[in-house]
Amino acid sequence: MLDLSNLSKRYGPVAALDGCSLSLARGQLLGFLGPNGAGKTTAMRSVFGLVSPDLGSVTWDGRAIGPELRHRFGYMPEQRGLYARMRVHDQLVYFGRLHGLSRTDAGAAADRWLGELGLSDRATSRLEELSHGNQQRIQLAVSLVHDPELLVLDEPFSGLDPIGVETMGDLLRRLAADGVAVMFSSHQLDLVEDLCEEVAIIDRGAIVLEGAVRTLRTASPRRYLEVELRRGDSSWADDLPGTEVVGREGSRIRMATTDDADLESLAGRAAAAGEITQFSFEPPSLSEVFREAVQR
Amino acid sequence: MTAWQTTRLVAVRELVERARSKAFILSTIFILLLVVAAIVIPALVDDDDPGELTVASSVALDAGTLEQFEQASGGDPTLVVDTLPDDAAVQSAVEAGEVDAGVVNGPEIIISSGDPSGAVRLLATVIGFEGAVADLAERGISIEDISPLLQAEVPITPLEPAPDPEDEALGFFGVVLLYVTILTYGQWVVLGVIEEKTSRVVEVVLGAVQPRHLLAGKVAGIGLLGAGQVLVVGLIALAAAVLGGDSVPIPDAAPTAFLAVLLWYLVGFGIYGVMFAAAGALASRQEEAGNAALPFTVLLTIGYLVSFSAIDNPNLLVRVLSFLPPFAPITMQLRMVNGDAALWEVILALILSFAMIYAVIRVGERFYRGAVLGHGRRLRWREAWRSADR
Numbered sequence: 001m002l003d004l005s006n007l008s009k010r011y012g013p014v015a016a017l018d019g020c021s022l023s024l025a026r027g028q029l030l031g032f033l034g035p036n037g038a039g040k041t042t043a044m045r046s047v048f049g050l051v052s053p054d055l056g057s058v059t060w061d062g063r064a065i066g067p068e069l070r071h072r073f074g075y076m077p078e079q080r081g082l083y084a085r086m087r088v089h090d091q092l093v094y095f096g097r098l099h100g101l102s103r104t105d106a107g108a109a110a111d112r113w114l115g116e117l118g119l120s121d122r123a124t125s126r127l128e129e130l131s132h133g134n135q136q137r138i139q140l141a142v143s144l145v146h147d148p149e150l151l152v153l154d155e156p157f158s159g160l161d162p163i164g165v166e167t168m169g170d171l172l173r174r175l176a177a178d179g180v181a182v183m184f185s186s187h188q189l190d191l192v193e194d195l196c197e198e199v200a201i202i203d204r205g206a207i208v209l210e211g212a213v214r215t216l217r218t219a220s221p222r223r224y225l226e227v228e229l230r231r232g233d234s235s236w237a238d239d240l241p242g243t244e245v246v247g248r249e250g251s252r253i254r255m256a257t258t259d260d261a262d263l264e265s266l267a268g269r270a271a272a273a274g275e276i277t278q279f280s281f282e283p284p285s286l287s288e289v290f291r292e293a294v295q296r
Numbered sequence: 297m298t299a300w301q302t303t304r305l306v307a308v309r310e311l312v313e314r315a316r317s318k319a320f321i322l323s324t325i326f327i328l329l330l331v332v333a334a335i336v337i338p339a340l341v342d343d344d345d346p347g348e349l350t351v352a353s354s355v356a357l358d359a360g361t362l363e364q365f366e367q368a369s370g371g372d373p374t375l376v377v378d379t380l381p382d383d384a385a386v387q388s389a390v391e392a393g394e395v396d397a398g399v400v401n402g403p404e405i406i407i408s409s410g411d412p413s414g415a416v417r418l419l420a421t422v423i424g425f426e427g428a429v430a431d432l433a434e435r436g437i438s439i440e441d442i443s444p445l446l447q448a449e450v451p452i453t454p455l456e457p458a459p460d461p462e463d464e465a466l467g468f469f470g471v472v473l474l475y476v477t478i479l480t481y482g483q484w485v486v487l488g489v490i491e492e493k494t495s496r497v498v499e500v501v502l503g504a505v506q507p508r509h510l511l512a513g514k515v516a517g518i519g520l521l522g523a524g525q526v527l528v529v530g531l532i533a534l535a536a537a538v539l540g541g542d543s544v545p546i547p548d549a550a551p552t553a554f555l556a557v558l559l560w561y562l563v564g565f566g567i568y569g570v571m572f573a574a575a576g577a578l579a580s581r582q583e584e585a586g587n588a589a590l591p592f593t594v595l596l597t598i599g600y601l602v603s604f605s606a607i608d609n610p611n612l613l614v615r616v617l618s619f620l621p622p623f624a625p626i627t628m629q630l631r632m633v634n635g636d637a638a639l640w641e642v643i644l645a646l647i648l649s650f651a652m653i654y655a656v657i658r659v660g661e662r663f664y665r666g667a668v669l670g671h672g673r674r675l676r677w678r679e680a681w682r683s684a685d686r
Contacts, residue, residue: 048503050669052685067506071297075503079671081496086313097305098504100297142500 002023002047002150002181007056008205009042016042017053017255018205024183026149029176031192031213032185034202035294040185041078043202044152048075049120060150071100074148078155078185080139082127088138089114089123092145099146106145113141121280133164140168144175153184157191169195189287199286201293209293217283220292224282225266228252229274236273240266252278302505306513311521314484323480324525328532335536347373349415352380352389353399357423364422373415385570396521399423404437423490467607467633473526473557474626475600478564479593486585488514489576493668512657515569519562526561530554547604549633556632563646564625568592574660577667578675588674599623603630610636619645621652 002024009017017039024030034040045051046058050069058065060072082091086256096106112183114120117137119130127135136159143151156172158167173195175183186192192199193213201209209216225243227234234253237245242261247254251274263281284292306424314320351357357377363374378395380386386398390406397416398406405412407418411531412420429439492498503511537546547553579588586593603626606614610631617623618631618641628645631637637645666684667675675683 032473049506050499050502068297070504073503075500077496077499077503081498081500083313083497085317090313094305094309095500095504098302098501202489283496 001061002183003057003059003062004043005044005057005059007043007046007053007058009046009053015205016051017046018057020202020206022207022210024150024181026181027179028177028181028198029172029196030183031196031199032183032187032202033187033192033199033290034185038202038294039205040202041154042205043187044075044154044183044263047073047093047150048154052144067092067191067270072148073145073150073152074143074146075151076139076143076156078158082135082139082142084128085126087124087126088119088130091127091138092141095142096145099148101146109145109147110141113145117141118145132159133161133263136160140171148180149185150181153182155186157182157186157188165191165207166175189285189290193286201290203294209289213286216289217286220284220289221258222284222288222292223257223261224280224284224288225255225257225263226253226280226282227255227266227270228275228278230277231269232274236269240269299509302509303513303516306505307517307520310488310514310517314395314518314521315524319524320521327525327529331529331533332536335533344489347415348376348632349397349419350372350376350378350395351397351399351419352378352395354380354383354386355399355401355403357399358426361422361426365419368418368422375419377388399680403427444511446562464608466549467630470553470557470629470633471600471603471607471626473529474509474561474564474629475596477522477526477561478568478596479626481518481565482568482589482592482596483585484518484521485515485569485572486576486579486589487582488518489573489589489664489668490579490582490585493577493579493671494581496671498668502669507668508657511570511573511661511664515565516575519565519569522565523558523562526558530558544635549635553633556629560625560629563649563653564596567621567625567649567656568596570653570656570660574663574667574680577664578677580671580674584674594627595622599626603627606630610634619648621645623648624649 002022004020004022006214007017007020008015011039020039020043022032022043032040032044033039042051046053047065049065049067049160060069063069086094089107092110093103093106097103101109111120111123114123117140119134119141122130122134127138130138140153140156143153151172153172156168160168169191172182172184196213198212199210200207211219224246227237229251232251234248234251237243237253237255240255241254243255243257243266245253246256261281267279270279356379362377369375378389380389383400386400387406390398390408393408396407396413397419399419399507400406403423405416405423407416432439432442461484492501498510534546534550571672572589575592576585576586579585602613602617602623605611607630610618610627614627614630615636618624618627618637624645628637628642632642662684663677663680666682667680670680
């Protein structure tokens with residue numbers, strides 16, 4: 001279990017972290033969200049000693065994280081980077097050994113991950129000879145080669161094509177299912193909603209919302225009503241009390257309302273205007289929850 | 297994993313990856329060619345036929361004259377005499393450039409133009425001497441009787457033994473080799489640190505390794521690679537000299553000089569490698585490597601220039617600098633080769649240098665740690681020092 005507890009870090013006048021607390025259990029896949037500059041990267045770096053907080057603590061299973069524990073963690077920074085001229089297999093073996101694997105184990109792990117990522121035939125290529133997408137995969141393999149108990153990925157989906165995104169998503173899900181504590185930051189909220197059961201949202205250096213995606217959505221008093229009629233227009237919905245039109249397209253209308261809206265009366269008004277082909281009443285999406293949480 | 301294991305892993309990576317690089321292989325081959333050429337070419341030149349002084353003569357030069365000349369010249373050049381019927385024939389041979397000089401009646405030596413060469417002067421002396429001996433013999437005085445008088449010269453005693461030209465050459469090679477090797481591999485450290493920083497791989501590495509172990513491993517790996525190059529070059533030089541046989545003399549001081557270079561290279565790299573690494577961490581682009589390392593390049597160059605000015609005769613400045621760590625590697629090495637340094641002096645210089653290595657690791661590590669994770673423009677030393685607290 002990873003615990004960031006009440007972390008604060010200032011850079012001159014800027015508070016990068018301001019009482020940030022967060023926990024992540026083994027087997028959990030946590031989406032770490034926040035606007036640019038909210039403190040995501042600083043929080044992640046603090047796990048690896050790349051940032052030393054002014055206040056607060058970072059622990060793994062209750063123990064302060066030192067160099068030895070860090071060998072059991074994997075990290076993929078937002079700014080990707082490896083040794084451009086080093087051969088791919090050698091590179092994986094090197095990072096495996098830096099994390100405490102023996103030469104033999106590191107070699108076997110490198111083979112396994114290259115096979116898994118479909119890059120076995122590139123084992124002796126220099127990294128710089130690989131395509132951008134394949135370099136990304138090697139970067140991922142570097143963070144995984146020592147079978148970490150905790151995996152922290154900063155924007156792992158950025159720069160990936162749709163197939164890459166899917167492969168990465170499947171892999172993260174599988175790692176979590178295997179008991180790895182996985183945490184990643186992302187701006188692609190739809191993706192996070194699909195992938196994660198849990199998210200934490202950070203803003204101005206502190207966690208403003210944390211929990212299961214489903215719970216966070218339903219916990220909001222806001223609801224969205226979407227109605228489509230077979231014929232006619234959407235003028236029936238004008239000036240309905242307690243609602244606000246947020247989008248319309250032909251006879252299709254989307255309204256913001258609250259969880260105590262009188263659905264029966266709303267449905268009656270719609271049915272009077274035409275035959276209903278779609279009527280949905282939903283809590284806000286993750287990105288709507290996000291916008292509410294960070295108030296921008 | 298222990299600190300030692302981590303440092304060794306980093307060092308081995310630096311060593312292996314760079315030893316495989318084209319830059320290293322080509323530079324080693326280039327240096328080897330230079331060294332072998334420097335040893336073999338003079339030997340080949342030495343084996344050449346000794347020079348000849350060709351002379352046309354209308355006067356019969358007797359065997360005594362020829363023998364005297366050979367003795368005085370040590371066989372180089374040898375004297376080749378072409379006896380012609382008269383002075384006119386000799387003069388035209390000289391004018392036509394067929395011979396180096398002509399001996400005509402008188403006897404007198406003629407040359408085509410300009411100042412006479414050393415060999416021609418020698419010939420003039422020998423012919424004159426032979427004439428004088430013949431005159432004396434006619435007067436009943438034998439050369440044996442007066443030869444003690446001919447050596448009426450007061451003795452000259454040097455206060456210090458003359459510098460052995462071979463030791464001088466060793467001192468010269470040692471100074472140049474140390475300077476060039478520390479500078480070259482120091483630049484590799486600077487560039488290696490900048491490369492890790494700009495490619496951002498340093499963030500991945502430092503997620504698993506402490507900055508001081510990365511720093512120490514990098515300096516050790518690149519430093520040992522340089523030591524390996526010095527070693528290979530030294531062994532090949534020795535092999536070339538041995539294969540060359542008698543024509544290539546191996547100076548007696550060569551093994552000492554070689555060990556002194558190796559020792560002071562390692563000590564020097566301990567000091568300069570760490571300083572170069574800290575300097576590299578401040579830079580933000582490869583192009584800034586030279587500027588970043590400049591203060592330390594200047595320090596190293598001071599030791600080099602001071603040594604260079606005193607290769608044959610270590611002066612007071614060299615003696616003083618040979619104890620001061622940033623300058624000691626080159627200057628003390630020179631004094632050791634010259635046999636000018638007492639054992640206690642070497643040991644004292646080593647102790648001071650090790651203290652300096654400890655200090656630069658402590659201080660350099662802080663600058664390195666503060667700067668290597670930064671990005672954006674080049675950092676100032678003060679900024680790096682402060683941001684070490686991250």
